[in-house]
Amino acid sequence: MDFRYRIFNSDGSEVEQCGNGARCFARFVLDKRLTTKRQIRVETKSGVIELDIRNDGQISVNMGAPRLVPADIPFQAPAQADSYTLDVDGRQVQLAAVSMGNPHAVLRVDDINSAPVHELGPKIEHHPRFPARVNVGFLQVLDRQRAQLRVWERGAGETQACGTGACAAAVAAISQGWMDSPLLIDLPGGRLSIEWAGPGQPVMMTGPAVRVYEGQVRL
Template structure:
């Protein structure tokens, strides 16, 4: 059966979005990898399906490029939220995900805010292999007496994140250290690895080595995690602009209810039919 898809991106973090409300979609890891392949397939960081839901406007599922299904993807949630709002003509859409219900709200022309919910800050939320204070865990990279990276914060945004604070993002060893930490024994479910440079109280420069996808142009949940980790340490205010390789997101950790709100663009690149 031929199945239409949309190629979308949020700040260059790109997705193949499949309509699966009329017919079930259950790709194998091999099929996900084939679709995600930039050489032989359509090419994307994540594969996303929109399915029927009795709790929300739609259910949304996410797979990383390596074939593994994951519970959350912030940029993709923004893109799907925009699609659902365009289809309904409304200014709000509710999505059912593995991590719970997410609400998207129109915030401008092709600009969408998504309520990403309350961050998980307990060591069991991440999860970590042993009990630690997630504000700054015992993990370092480099010589014991002079580590190049140390004491990162950990946050769950429906998926696990570790955030290292670095003096200069241009010299941060993202590609060298990212894959090493992604599969570190401290993280039984593997982890997304963020490298954050605090530019100002309201500005963070961020690069993220994504679990199962590698270095991407932008990571929405990574941006949320970085703001939360930074604010917990008193490094920033509770709202900041996150500057990613693909562009900027506004992240607010709302004091009223503890929810994290992510605002940024959603774009459609092209449409096609899955082979």
């Protein structure tokens, strides 16, 4: 094991996993010369992940195998399925439920720009069938290899990008036959490449990590 770190949302809640955070962590330890390795193993609250700092500046993360059994997500359902129906204030919503170390719900939409992110996002996040709350992804499939995604994150609201959300969306899309691996997912903050060979196999996420600024906080 090379490093261990903990992840906190902007509201102070601790989370199990963060895909974007993993790539940023790799960039941080490289820039600060805390390691000379290009492949590092990192322990998070949900387990160990492997980070590969590539020569082209991209960072690949082995996010591990997705958890699809409802109790492991956690999600209340009588049996595992690729898609579930959720009653949201009397509205029947179709979604996939996936854990990438943290819980995700994935909804397919026709138009990413008009997706009801701020309407349904918080309602699904706090739905009683997700006892640990949930991140909510809204996915527009463009073709077999490309999609667009917006994510309402648990404890943070809509964000510019969500690495675990992109992984969960890819798992949902491949499981339901909408897309093929490898695939590209465009989020408001940038593009991620996702690979997944199927159940029991790890999800590989590749994308950039750029240092924006440095600062100091007096505590």
